[in-house]
Structure formats: structure tokens, C-alpha cells
Amino acid sequence: MEQRSIAFIGAGNMARSIIAGLIASGYDAKKITATAPSETRLAPLQHDFGINTDSDNLRAAQQADVVVLAVKPQLMADVCLPLQAVDFSNKLVISIAAGINSARLATMLDSQLHLVRVMPNTPALIGKGMSGLYADSTLAPQDHQFASDLLQAVGEICWVKQEADINGIIAAAGSAPAYFFLFMEAIQQQAMAQGFDEQTARLLVQQTALGAAAMVQANPETDLATLRQQVTSKGGTTAEAINTFNHHHLTEIVAKAMQAAVARAQEMEQLF
Ligand SMILES: NC(=O)C1=CN([C@@H]2O[C@H](COP(=O)(O)OP(=O)(O)OC[C@H]3O[C@@H](n4cnc5c(N)ncnc54)[C@H](OP(=O)(O)O)[C@@H]3O)[C@@H](O)[C@H]2O)C=CC1
Ligand SMILES: O=C(O)[C@@H]1CCC=N1
Numbered sequence: 001m002e003q004r005s006i007a008f009i010g011a012g013n014m015a016r017s018i019i020a021g022l023i024a025s026g027y028d029a030k031k032i033t034a035t036a037p038s039e040t041r042l043a044p045l046q047h048d049f050g051i052n053t054d055s056d057n058l059r060a061a062q063q064a065d066v067v068v069l070a071v072k073p074q075l076m077a078d079v080c081l082p083l084q085a086v087d088f089s090n091k092l093v094i095s096i097a098a099g100i101n102s103a104r105l106a107t108m109l110d111s112q113l114h115l116v117r118v119m120p121n122t123p124a125l126i127g128k129g130m131s132g133l134y135a136d137s138t139l140a141p142q143d144h145q146f147a148s149d150l151l152q153a154v155g156e157i158c159w160v161k162q163e164a165d166i167n168g169i170i171a172a173a174g175s176a177p178a179y180f181f182l183f184m185e186a187i188q189q190q191a192m193a194q195g196f197d198e199q200t201a202r203l204l205v206q207q208t209a210l211g212a213a214a215m216v217q218a219n220p221e222t223d224l225a226t227l228r229q230q231v232t233s234k235g236g237t238t239a240e241a242i243n244t245f246n247h248h249h250l251t252e253i254v255a256k257a258m259q260a261a262v263a264r265a266q267e268m269e270q271l272f
Pocket of ligand 2: 098170174177
């Protein structure tokens with residue numbers, strides 16, 4: 001992919017995940033700078049990946065071709081204010097923040113932007129990310145391509161046609177690793193309650209989750225319900241477990257949780 005200079009403004013969990021994935025995919029570490037107010041986050045990034053770090057957001061943004069906004073939504077307005085001094089006319093801006101829309105970002109940076117909104121997730125850290133991307137029709141094809149390449153370096157991507165769909169990506173992918181972790185935590189806890197030590201319980205859940213996800217990926221023509229049915233022997237143990245999930249309305253619980261994630265993103269659009 002094209003090796004543009006990239007400044008990550010914010011060096012937390014998500015920036016680290018993308019940077020790790022980029023370096024693993026062969027991106028030139030010297031072309032990447034990450035910023036944060038303290039060395040706590042920066043030093044490990046420099047040590048682990050050999051990238052540049054800087055505590056000066058303005059300097060990093062001014063020197064970059066691509067500015068990735070990777071701070072918490074609550075801080076975005078404060079972080080953007082000094083960046084209004086940057087000439088963004090030849091820069092691509094990528095925002096990974098949940099709940100801050102394009103119009104708001106343009107106001108925060110007081111510029112017309114070449115902007116892509118991206119909703120990634122933390123498995124980008126190991127090259128298994130899932131990112132949704134949105135840009136309006138004014139984005140240049142080469143910027144569109146760069147954003148695609150950048151996120152494809154750390155996983156799968158899908159472009160959405162309407163900006164509001166980014167909130168759906170948050171619910172289905174951005175936040176969703178946490179749902180799977182929660183489910184795995186619950187299985188691990190119950191396996192421990194049934195007598196397994198912590199390590200064995202973790203092995204049982206992680207290998208099963210990995211196997212199930214790999215089966216989904218290996219069988220793209222088989223729908224998820226069929227894969228479930230193949231485990232569920234009539235009158236057997238799985239049927240009892242699934243009946244219990246259904247009795248307690250697992251599908252409705254998941255729907256409500258995803259709707260809550262979207263509602264929070266919409267609320268954040270008003271707050272920040
Ligand atoms: N975590 C996730 O799974 C996902 C997160 N996102 C989005 O990514 C963004 C970042 O989230 P996440 O990485 O989890 O958050 P973190 O809190 O882990 O990281 C935020 C980073 O911003 C830094 N920071 C704070 N103040 C400033 C400042 N003034 N200038 C520059 N950097 C600053 C923090 O530094 P310090 O630690 O030193 O304060 C930290 O490095 C959010 O907008 C979130 O919505 C999107 C998809 C998934
Ligand atoms: O929880 C959050 O707000 C961010 C966005 C998606 C994942 N983490």
C-alpha cells in the first residue's frame with residue numbers, strides 16, 4: 001500500500017491495535033507517529049513497534065499526510081481546538097471516534113475536511129479486525145483507496161453508504177468483541193464452578209470459540225442456524241442448553257444490547 005506519513009492523535013487501546021496490525025503487515029514504522037500527553041502510552045509503542053512518538057499534537061498533525069483522530073469522544077473537541085491551526089487542505093483525516101459525526105468534526109477542526117469515519121475493533125491488534133468505513137461522495141478516489149488499504153492491513157472492511165450506519169457498525173462490530181468476551185467469561189466461570197481450574201476452563205472456552213468462529217469462516221455457504229443445528233442432537237445435551245437460552249430470551253437480550261449501543265452513539269452525537 002501507499003506509505004503516507006500517519007499521525008495518530010491519541011495512543012490508547014484502539015490506536016495501539018491499528019498500529020500493531022500495520023507494523024505486522026509491513027508498514028514503515030518511520031512513517032507512523034503517535035501522540036499522547038504522557039509517556040505512559042508512548043514509550044511502549046516506541047519500544048514495541050519502533051514508531052515515532054510526540055507529546056505535541058499540533059506538530060505531529062502538521063507533519064503528517066494522514067491524521068487519525070483516536071482520542072475519547074469526550075476529549076475530541078478540546079483536542080481539536082489547537083488543531084484548527086493545521087492546514088487540512090492536503091491531508092486525509094480519519095476519525096475512529098464513536099458518536100462524533102462528520103459535520104461535528106468539521107466544526108471542531110474549523111475546516112473543510114477530506115474525511116473518513118472508521119469504526120474499527122480491537123482484534124485489529126492481531127490482524128483480525130473488522131472495520132466499517134464512511135465517507136461522503138467528495139472524497140478523492142486515492143483517499144478512499146488509502147483508507148481501505150489502511151484498515152485492510154489490520155483485518156476486514158466494509159464501506160457503508162450512509163453515515164448513520166456507522167452506529168450499526170459500532171453495535172455489530174466495534175463494541176462486539178466485548179460481547180463475545182463476556183459470553184466467554186460466563187462459560188469460563190461456570191466451567192470453574194463445575195470443577196475445572198481457571199486455566200483449563202479458559203482453554204476449554206477459548207479453543208471452542210476459536211473453533212466455532214473458524215467453522216463459520218470455513219463454511220460461508222452454511223448459515224449460522226445450520227451450524228448450530230449440527231451440534232444439537234435431538235433429545236441431547238445441547239438442545240437442553242439452547243432451550244434454556246431461548247427460555248431466557250437470549251435473542252431479545254442481544255437485540256436490546258445492540259439497540260442500546262446505537263442509542264448511546266446517537267446520544268453521544270448530541271453530547272460531544
Ligand atoms: N477501544 C475500542 O474497542 C474502540 C474504540 N474506538 C474509538 O477509539 C477512540 C479511542 O478509544 P480507546 O483507544 O479505547 O481509548 P483510550 O483511552 O485507550 O485511548 C485514548 C488515548 O488518547 C490519549 N489522549 C488523552 N488526551 C489526549 C490529548 N490531549 N492529546 C492526545 N492524546 C490524548 C490518551 O493518553 P493517556 O492514556 O496518556 O491519557 C490515550 O492514549 C475513541 O474515540 C473510541 O470511540 C472505536 C472502536 C473500538
Ligand atoms: O465503547 C466504546 O464507546 C468504543 C466504541 C466501540 C468500542 N469501544
